[in-house]
Amino acid sequence: MSTVLxxxxxxxxxHPDRVAYVTVKQTADGFENVHMTxxxxxxxxxRLAGYLASRxxxxxxxxxxGHKDPLMLVAFLxxxxxxxxxxxxDASTPAGRVxxxxxxxxxxxxxxxxxxxxxxxxxxxxxxxxMRALCETxxxxxxxxxxxxxDIHYIIFTSGSTxxxxxxxxxxxxxxxxLAWSQNLTAGVPAKPNGDRVFINQAxxxxxxxxxxxxxxxxxxxSIRAIPKPLQxxxxxxxxxxxxxxxxxxxxxxxxxxxxxxxNAFNQSLLPDLRLFLFCGEALTGxxxxxxxAAFPKACITNTYGPTESTVAVTGVVVxxxxxxxxxxxxxGVEKPGTRIFIMDEKGAVLPxxxxxxxxxxxxTVSPGYWNNPAKTAEMxxxxxxxxxxxxxxxxxxxxxxxxxxxxYCGRMDKQVKLHGYRIELEDIENNILVIPGVERxxxxxxxxxxxxxxxxxxxxxxxxxxxxxxxxxxxxxxLKKRLPDYMIPRKFVFxxxxxxxxxxxxxxxxxxxxxxx
Ligand code: AMP
Numbered sequence: 258m259s260t261v262l263x264x265x266x267x268x269x270x271x272h273p274d275r276v277a278y279v280t281v282k283q284t285a286d287g288f289e290n291v292h293m294t295x296x297x298x299x300x301x302x303x304r305l306a307g308y309l310a311s312r313x314x315x316x317x318x319x320x321x322x323g324h325k326d327p328l329m330l331v332a333f334l335x336x337x338x339x340x341x342x343x344x345x346x347d348a349s350t351p352a353g354r355v356x357x358x359x360x361x362x363x364x365x366x367x368x369x370x371x372x373x374x375x376x377x378x379x380x381x382x383x384x385x386x387x388m389r390a391l392c393e394t395x396x397x398x399x400x401x402x403x404x405x406x407x408d409i410h411y412i413i414f415t416s417g418s419t420x421x422x423x424x425x426x427x428x429x430x431x432x433x434x435x436l437a438w439s440q441n442l443t444a445g446v447p448a449k450p451n452g453d454r455v456f457i458n459q460a461x462x463x464x465x466x467x468x469x470x471x472x473x474x475x476x477x478x479x480s481i482r483a484i485p486k487p488l489q490x491x492x493x494x495x496x497x498x499x500x501x502x503x504x505x506x507x508x509x510x511x512x513x514x515x516x517x518x519x520x521n522a523f524n525q526s527l528l529p530d531l532r533l534f535l536f537c538g539e540a541l542t543g544x545x546x547x548x549x550x551a552a553f554p555k556a557c558i559t560n561t562y563g564p565t566e567s568t569v570a571v572t573g574v575v576v577x578x579x580x581x582x583x584x585x586x587x588x589x590g591v592e593k594p595g596t597r598i599f600i601m602d603e604k605g606a607v608l609p610x611x612x613x614x615x616x617x618x619x620x621x622t623v624s625p626g627y628w629n630n631p632a633k634t635a636e637m638x639x640x641x642x643x644x645x646x647x648x649x650x651x652x653x654x655x656x657x658x659x660x661x662x663x664x665x666y667c668g669r670m671d672k673q674v675k676l677h678g679y680r681i682e683l684e685d686i687e688n689n690i691l692v693i694p695g696v697e698r699x700x701x702x703x704x705x706x707x708x709x710x711x712x713x714x715x716x717x718x719x720x721x722x723x724x725x726x727x728x729x730x731x732x733x734x735x736x737l738k739k740r741l742p743d744y745m746i747p748r749k750f751v752f753x754x755x756x757x758x759x760x761x762x763x764x765x766x767x768x769x770x771x772x773x774x775x
Pocket of ligand 1: 541655669680
């Protein structure tokens with residue numbers, strides 16, 4: 258089996274002039290397209306890798322900061338071609354959080370591909386101009402030290418319950434095993450006459466859903482049309498861009514598809530070549546699938562499931578019209594080859610079909626654990642012998658069951674939520690509120706509609722009575738903005754004299770979830 262890095266080199270050699278990546282940049286007059294060919298991706302990443310290999314002493318992971326500029330992709334490949342993992346840090350990450358990630362990783366260098374403000378003090382940083390110059394002038398890398406097998410390919414930091422993000426390490430082998438499957442998911446989509454297949458990228462690169470589109474496209478010789486955040490806020494420009502993409506394969510969260518479905522123009526006439534929707538990251542409802550099927554009669558819909566800790570996705574199912582009509586929340590499907598899923602009770606005993614328990618994933622895409630966090634790794638990961646092979650295993654804390662050969666999802670068993678597709682530990686927000694001077698206690702409650710989280714509400718008890726609720730909300734929000742990305746900041750803040758308690762003295766989250774709110 259060829260590795261993803263070998264495949265990328267082969268495709269670049271075979272069609273250097275074909276476009277590999279397109280995105281849009283905001284300018285004074287609106288948006289303009291920026292693109293990069295396969296040849297440019299190969300050349301630039303090789304030269305930047307050559308520089309990293311010759312200048313850096315160790316092989317510790319490097320932070321790559323920015324959003325959707327082509328230089329991000331160049332930097333990712335440069336890191337792994339020079340034998341080091343990369344840590345994607347999205348431009349939406351506030352300086353405090355970037356500092357936390359840098360403190361955990363201790364990178365020898367930060368590649369600031371889009372000149373983000375607030376780089377951690379005292380760290381060596383290459384800005385975008387320096388990176389671009391190196392992409393032209395540095396000696397090419399010979400790829401002899403590129404990552405492979407159990408080397409770490411990337412580390413994605415996700416929300417952590419302590420208030421600090423935790424880094425999920427994904428090996429080169431995990432990524433290759435995932436791609437061997439993801440390419441099959443897309444196999445039914447024909448290529449255009451020039452051999453290209455266009456993949457839509459919605460997720461930021463710091464979210465592992467982006468690995469799905471980015472690497473499946475590169476692995477199969479396709480190309481990517483990335484949708485940057487500013488465009489997602491301008492529907493007119495977004496639809497104009499989408500219409501220009503000739504996209505064949507769509508990969509996003511269901512939330513993003515829902516947002517677009519609110520506009521009737523999101524249909525097959527806008528994207529006549531579109532043949533496949535691949536969803537992951539949160540529950541896909543039968544309703545969304547039905548609406549999509551009506552708007553895109555030529556496209557197939559596949560629901561996939563998996564946590565970052567087992568490399569993007571490990572189960573999948575093609576959604577049939579009967580399935581969409583029957584299930585409010587669609588099944589997760591069946592395991593990919595190389596993965597075994599067990600439904601376990603609290604004691605770790607495997608439950609029979611039909612019984613609800615924890616979804617536990619074993620197999621060849623499970624991460625070796627969190628970066629520099631042996632305690633959390635020991636808590637969540639383990640090993641097992643599945644079908645005669647020794648495999649790593651991950652406790653998802655997702656509840657589910659298996660019926661008629663399909664896996665079903667029944668929500669979380671802990672305080673992790675998905676809001677607009679983003680993974681958030683409520684305790685991460687709580688711990689960041691608690692460090693704000695004047696706050697005595699807090700609890701963050703998800704507000705749900707039809708079971709889906711729509712908003713977050715922070716209930717706060719302060720040390721002294723709040724004089725002005727408006728000013729206090731502004732102060733808390735301002736403090737949180739320094740530490741948390743916008744999607745993690747609760748929309749509502751309620752100041753209480755006390756929090757309701759359960760019989761055994763814990764905060765009664767259920768009472769707050771169902772009770773009246775601001
Ligand atoms: P992330 O690590 O951000 O990909 O989030 C992983 C979590 O998202 C899983 O543990 C599930 O709770 C949820 N999730 C992912 N895919 C699905 C799906 N298809 N249906 C329901 N929940 C999902």
